[in-house]
Amino acid sequence: MSIAAVASPPRRSVRSHEAVLAAAADIAGRRGYGNTRIEDIAAQAGVGKQTIYRWWPNRAALLIEVYGRLVPPDVGAADTGSLAGDLESLLIRLSALYADTPAGNILFGLIAEAQADTELARQLRDTYVAPRRSIVRSILQRAADRGEIDPPDNTDFVSDLFSGAVWFQLLLGTRSLDREFRRRLVDAVLCTVRSACRVGQPPDRKKRT
Amino acid sequence: MSIAAVASPPRRSVRSHEAVLAAAADIAGRRGYGNTRIEDIAAQAGVGKQTIYRWWPNRAALLIEVYGRLVPPDVGAADTGSLAGDLESLLIRLSALYADTPAGNILFGLIAEAQADTELARQLRDTYVAPRRSIVRSILQRAADRGEIDPPDNTDFVSDLFSGAVWFQLLLGTRSLDREFRRRLVDAVLCTVRSACRVGQPPDRKKRT
Amino acid sequence: MSIAAVASPPRRSVRSHEAVLAAAADIAGRRGYGNTRIEDIAAQAGVGKQTIYRWWPNRAALLIEVYGRLVPPDVGAADTGSLAGDLESLLIRLSALYADTPAGNILFGLIAEAQADTELARQLRDTYVAPRRSIVRSILQRAADRGEIDPPDNTDFVSDLFSGAVWFQLLLGTRSLDREFRRRLVDAVLCTVRSACRVGQPPDRKKRT
Amino acid sequence: MSIAAVASPPRRSVRSHEAVLAAAADIAGRRGYGNTRIEDIAAQAGVGKQTIYRWWPNRAALLIEVYGRLVPPDVGAADTGSLAGDLESLLIRLSALYADTPAGNILFGLIAEAQADTELARQLRDTYVAPRRSIVRSILQRAADRGEIDPPDNTDFVSDLFSGAVWFQLLLGTRSLDREFRRRLVDAVLCTVRSACRVGQPPDRKKRT
DNA sequence: TGGTAATCGAGACGGTACGTCCCGTCTTAAG
DNA sequence: CTTAAGACGGGACGTACCGTCTCGATTACCA
Numbered sequence: 027m028s029i030a031a032v033a034s035p036p037r038r039s040v041r042s043h044e045a046v047l048a049a050a051a052d053i054a055g056r057r058g059y060g061n062t063r064i065e066d067i068a069a070q071a072g073v074g075k076q077t078i079y080r081w082w083p084n085r086a087a088l089l090i091e092v093y094g095r096l097v098p099p100d101v102g103a104a105d106t107g108s109l110a111g112d113l114e115s116l117l118i119r120l121s122a123l124y125a126d127t128p129a130g131n132i133l134f135g136l137i138a139e140a141q142a143d144t145e146l147a148r149q150l151r152d153t154y155v156a157p158r159r160s161i162v163r164s165i166l167q168r169a170a171d172r173g174e175i176d177p178p179d180n181t182d183f184v185s186d187l188f189s190g191a192v193w194f195q196l197l198l199g200t201r202s203l204d205r206e207f208r209r210r211l212v213d214a215v216l217c218t219v220r221s222a223c224r225v226g227q228p229p230d231r232k233k234r235t
Numbered sequence: 236m237s238i239a240a241v242a243s244p245p246r247r248s249v250r251s252h253e254a255v256l257a258a259a260a261d262i263a264g265r266r267g268y269g270n271t272r273i274e275d276i277a278a279q280a281g282v283g284k285q286t287i288y289r290w291w292p293n294r295a296a297l298l299i300e301v302y303g304r305l306v307p308p309d310v311g312a313a314d315t316g317s318l319a320g321d322l323e324s325l326l327i328r329l330s331a332l333y334a335d336t337p338a339g340n341i342l343f344g345l346i347a348e349a350q351a352d353t354e355l356a357r358q359l360r361d362t363y364v365a366p367r368r369s370i371v372r373s374i375l376q377r378a379a380d381r382g383e384i385d386p387p388d389n390t391d392f393v394s395d396l397f398s399g400a401v402w403f404q405l406l407l408g409t410r411s412l413d414r415e416f417r418r419r420l421v422d423a424v425l426c427t428v429r430s431a432c433r434v435g436q437p438p439d440r441k442k443r444t
Numbered sequence: 445m446s447i448a449a450v451a452s453p454p455r456r457s458v459r460s461h462e463a464v465l466a467a468a469a470d471i472a473g474r475r476g477y478g479n480t481r482i483e484d485i486a487a488q489a490g491v492g493k494q495t496i497y498r499w500w501p502n503r504a505a506l507l508i509e510v511y512g513r514l515v516p517p518d519v520g521a522a523d524t525g526s527l528a529g530d531l532e533s534l535l536i537r538l539s540a541l542y543a544d545t546p547a548g549n550i551l552f553g554l555i556a557e558a559q560a561d562t563e564l565a566r567q568l569r570d571t572y573v574a575p576r577r578s579i580v581r582s583i584l585q586r587a588a589d590r591g592e593i594d595p596p597d598n599t600d601f602v603s604d605l606f607s608g609a610v611w612f613q614l615l616l617g618t619r620s621l622d623r624e625f626r627r628r629l630v631d632a633v634l635c636t637v638r639s640a641c642r643v644g645q646p647p648d649r650k651k652r653t
Numbered sequence: 654m655s656i657a658a659v660a661s662p663p664r665r666s667v668r669s670h671e672a673v674l675a676a677a678a679d680i681a682g683r684r685g686y687g688n689t690r691i692e693d694i695a696a697q698a699g700v701g702k703q704t705i706y707r708w709w710p711n712r713a714a715l716l717i718e719v720y721g722r723l724v725p726p727d728v729g730a731a732d733t734g735s736l737a738g739d740l741e742s743l744l745i746r747l748s749a750l751y752a753d754t755p756a757g758n759i760l761f762g763l764i765a766e767a768q769a770d771t772e773l774a775r776q777l778r779d780t781y782v783a784p785r786r787s788i789v790r791s792i793l794q795r796a797a798d799r800g801e802i803d804p805p806d807n808t809d810f811v812s813d814l815f816s817g818a819v820w821f822q823l824l825l826g827t828r829s830l831d832r833e834f835r836r837r838l839v840d841a842v843l844c845t846v847r848s849a850c851r852v853g854q855p856p857d858r859k860k861r862t
Numbered sequence: 863t864g865g866t867a868a869t870c871g872a873g874a875c876g877g878t879a880c881g882t883c884c885c886g887t888c889t890t891a892a893g
Numbered sequence: 894c895t896t897a898a899g900a901c902g903g904g905a906c907g908t909a910c911c912g913t914c915t916c917g918a919t920t921a922c923c924a
Contacts, residue, residue: 039870039920058351065910074871079912131350137406138347141340142267147407155407183419186408190399197346198356198364199395210392210431217430218423246890246900274879283902288881457896476769483884492897497886549768555824556765559758560685565825573825601837604826608817615764616774616782617813628810635848636841664916666875692905701876706907 038081045071046078051092055128059089059135086139086146089132090153096129102161109169109219113212116161117192121203124196134197159185166219178219188215247290254280255287260301264337268298268344295348295355298341299362305338311370318378318428322421325370326401330412333405343406368394375428389431397424456499463489464496469510473546477507477553504557504564507550508571514547520579527587527637531630534579535610539621542614552615577603584637596637606633665708672698673705678719682755686716686762713766713773716759717780723756729788736796736846740839743788744819748830751823761824786812793846805846815842 049071054062064085068075082088101123104115124130133154140147162185170177178184191211195203258280263271273294277284291297310332313324333339342363349356371394379386387393400420404412467489472480482503486493500506519541522533542548551572558565580603588595596602609629613621676698681689691712695702709715728750731742751757760781767774789812797804805811818838822830 042870060348061351063910064912068871072871074869074873075912076872076914077870080869084912134347134350138343139269141343141406142269151407180419183416183423186403187396187400187420187423190401190403191396192399193402194395194399197350198360207392210389211396213430214392214396214423214427217426221422221426246898248889248901251901272879273881277902281902283900283904284881285883285903286901289900293881460896478766479769481884482886486897490897492895492899493886494888494898495896498895502886552765552768556762557687559761559824560687569825598837601834601841604821605814605818605838605841608819608821609814610817611820612813612817615768616778625810628807629814631848632810632814632841632845635844639840639844664874666915669875690905691907695876699876701874701878702907703877703909704875707874711907 039077042071042073042077043081046073046081046088047092047095049073050088051096051128051132054089054092054132054135058131059138062089062135086136086143086149089136090149093129093132093136094153096127096132097123097157102165105168108172109165109174110212110216112165112168113188113215114208116165117203117208117211120192121208125202130196134193155186155189158189161185162188169219175219184215184218187218248286251280251282251286252290255282255290255297256301256304258282259297260305260337260341263298263301263341263344267340268347271298271344295345295352296358298345299355299358302338302341302345303362305336305341306332306366311374314377317381318374318383319421319425321374321377322397322424323417325374326412326417326420329401330417334411339405343402364395364398367398370394371397378428384428387428387431393424393427393431396427457495460489460491460495461499464491464499464506465510465513467491468506469514469546469550472507472510472550472553476549477556480507480553504554504561504567507554508567511547511550511554512571514545514550515541515575520583523586526590527583527592528630528634530583530586531606531633532626534583535621535626535629538610539626543620548614552611573604573607576607579603580606587637593637598636602633602636605636666704669698669700669704670708673700673708673715674719674722676700677715678723678755678759681716681719681759681762685758686765689716689762691715713763713770714776716763717773717776720756720759720763721780723754723759724750724784729792732795735799736792736801737839737843739792739795740815740842741835743792744830744835744838747819748835752829757823761820782813782816785816788812789815796846802846811842811845814845 046067049067050062053066053070062085064075064078067073067088068078078088082091098119101119102112102116104112104119106112106115136146136150140150159182163181166175166178166181166184169175188211191214192203195201195207199207255276258276259271262275262279271294273284273287276282276297277287287297291300307328310328311321311325313321313328315321315324345355345359349359368391372390375384375387375390375393378384397420400423401412404410404416408416464485467485468480471484471488480503482493482496485491485506486496496506500509516537519537520530520534522530522537524530524533554564554568558568577600581599584593584596584599584602587593606629609632610621613619613625617625673694676694677689680693680697689712691702691705694700694715695705705715709718725746728746729739729743731739731746733739733742763773763777767777786809790808793802793805793808793811796802815838818841819830822828822834826834
């Protein structure tokens with residue numbers, strides 16, 4: 027990347043790197059994360075297995091990189107002028123991402139694997155949850171700036187509520203985020219945000235735990 | 236030989252059946268779904284591998300049965316007298332289920348596997364989603380009967396919103412459904428239910444799809 | 445067998461016994477000794493596996509009985525009037541036995557198994573070697589009685605030489621005892637018998653061991 | 654990539670190859686052909702099972718190679734100056750081979766297996782029968798060159814007669830080729846060779862088939 | 863411009879688990 | 894009490910991948 031990086035000794039083959047990522051994305055998309063074999067990726071990429079193990083410590087690391095490449099940097103960038111519009115826009119883009127690319131399959135395989143691998147879980151939080159929360163936070167911030175809502179104090183929860191609903195739909199529902207679903211989810215998020223603003227911390231509940 | 240020489244039904248060994256389920260639950264709990272080996276289950280249960288394969292076609296089928304046994308039939312039975320109380324009660328019971336038993340690990344491994352196995356996905360919807368929705372539906376029904384809310388038309392969505400949030404928290408959050416989280420989720424569900432009742436189908440949106 | 449045996453308590457089912465032997469002979473004939481499975485015999489005989497294990501300790505014991513039934517009691521009975529004729533007649537009958545029945549396959553599987561099972565080896569000597577030697581002995585005795593030869597002192601060796609040659613031909617040769625082979629073997633036996641008679645113990649060899 | 658990118662030949666590990674053969678010989682010697690398990694060979698050789706299956710299609714192929722290594726190239730090489738001496742020498746060497754090494758056990762297991770496997774039978778003829786016949790042929794040839802006998806026309810039959818007798822003795826006899834047996838077998842071969850020379854094709858027999 | 867050291871493809875290696883086959887024993891219901 | 898049926902615990906099979914390890918051959922920096 028930087029100027030000095032040109033001289034770096036680990037002279038990684040660009041073509042192999044790209045071929046591995048492409049093969050991994052293709053196979054994970056066609057067969058699912060669980061049926062994605064390093065041997066098959068290597069064969070399809072025309073690459074030695076060692077070349078994969080040299081640059082990625084395991085399947086999860088490789089597929090995290092694949093996942094990262096599949097998510098466009100601007101998933102949540104659209105400013106439609108209203109909170110509902112921004113959320114709808116985000117939903118539509120996510121819908122496309124999960125419907126048209128292996129991103130969904132990969133992400134879910136990774137999450138499953140992370141259940142028995144805390145390091146991977148941490149990486150996933152960094153790679154997936156944090157960016158998603160920051161997207162939602164900035165959407166809510168824009169809405170607050172517009173005066174649509176008061177600045178909420180539970181943006182992370184709202185983001186997770188949103189993400190959880192999307193997952194559930196993709197994993198066990200119809201696998202598409204249809205118009206009906208989007209309307210309902212946007213409504214739920216809106217009223218949750220407003221409710222939090224309106225009531226604040228209810229004075230009659232003791233906050234422990 | 237004789238007329239009544241009807242094929243006797245397969246006579247399954249109760250002790251083996253139970254031993255396999257117990258061993259599977261234990262191993263899945265300790266090592267996670269992905270590291271649960273049929274061979275280990277058989278060895279720990281003191282059973283031949285064939286005995287497992289005779290009664291369950293694959294690991295997923297076995298673990299679905301294990302999961303079913305772990306979920307108490309009354310997860311959502313409590314009638315606390317208020318909608319918020321019922322939801323809170325359900326959350327606490329789920330929290331215990333996922334914290335104290337392998338149910339969470341197993342469920343999530345199954346979901347991951349279901350991404351590449353549509354038959355398993357169908358089974359999971361029957362085993363998990365449908366019962367959960369029916370619990371939430373009856374909670375909302377009780378609330379409507381009490382006059383707390385109008386009868387909602389989106390109980391399935393509300394159930395999925397609720398379930399999705401719980402998952403997200405368990406899978407990528409702190410792995411516990413703490414008081415703060417529970418309060419926020421109950422609030423979100425409450426306002427979502429009321430919002431649906433209040434606004435109904437917004438007249439300015441065309442309802443297609 | 446005897447009259448009193450009718451009342452014996454182990455009421456063995458004649459039909460099962462026969463069916464098992466028939467099925468074993470059939471399967472051993474079609475697939476070879478090594479591919480003869482107890483399970484298949486039981487299934488083909490319409491018999492429970494336990495019924496086989498109740499009456500025969502193992503596959504070898506069962507197939508020894510099968511072998512015994514396949515060998516007609518008169519393989520070597522013919523008296524053609526000459527030593528060469530008797531030997532030729534025996535060869536022709538053996539040829540038929542091994543060509544038309546599974547006897548050869550079974551015998552050879554048994555011998556192979558006997559290499560690691562001394563008890564089976566002993567049984568085989570009783571079942572196979574001893575009868576064969578006695579046949580050859582009586583053929584040679586008849587020849588001596590006729591005055592064709594002097595009474596030989598090496599009938600067992602001659603029998604084994606004869607049997608060994610037949611085996612070798614069947615196992616690794618063309619699997620048929622053709623006219624050419626028969627002529628050569630009869631000649632070899634004749635001259636071996638006469639040579640032993642003629643020279644007796646050669647005076648210039650010390651007989652030790 | 655380049656023109657000369659010829660497929661590199663499979664690079665077989667010498668140490669694994671040798672270790673497998675050694676382990677197979679040891680186990681077959683101790684337990685017999687029938688009780689020789691691929692898994693045990695692999696374990697004892699410190700080798701993965703796949704490494705065995707990569708280079709040998711089945712147990713028989715592996716043990717044929719083992720057998721080949723056990724037979725010294727000079728079993729029949731000795732020129733003692735007389736036909737009887739050469740045969741005696743061959744018998745003594747064979748006796749040692751079968752008494753001191755697993756060669757006998759292995760050979761016989763292979764022969765048994767070959768009864769239901771024609772390809773293996775063919776291999777065995779190439780590996781065992783043909784070399785043995787050529788040894789006997791050269792012994793007889795030397796005797797003819799010395800003028801001891803006329804050049805025989807039935808060397809293959811003589812070889813098989815000889816081999817068959819040895820087998821029979823080893824398989825169902827006392828398992829040792831003692832002095833008495835050797836004397837008798839050498840006598841039988843001598844008179845068979847001379848008889849063939851002396852009588853030629855007996856004129857009174859029609860030679861068909 | 864040629865030397866050389868890391869990377870490359872290929873794939874053999876020691877392993878682990880798979881799902882299947884068959885062993886010999888045990889259990890059940892029918893006769 | 895025997896039988897047919899077949900489930901049982903067990904052990905070996907031959908296969909699929911794992912992640913590591915050799916091999917030459919290739920490549921791109923540096924002398």
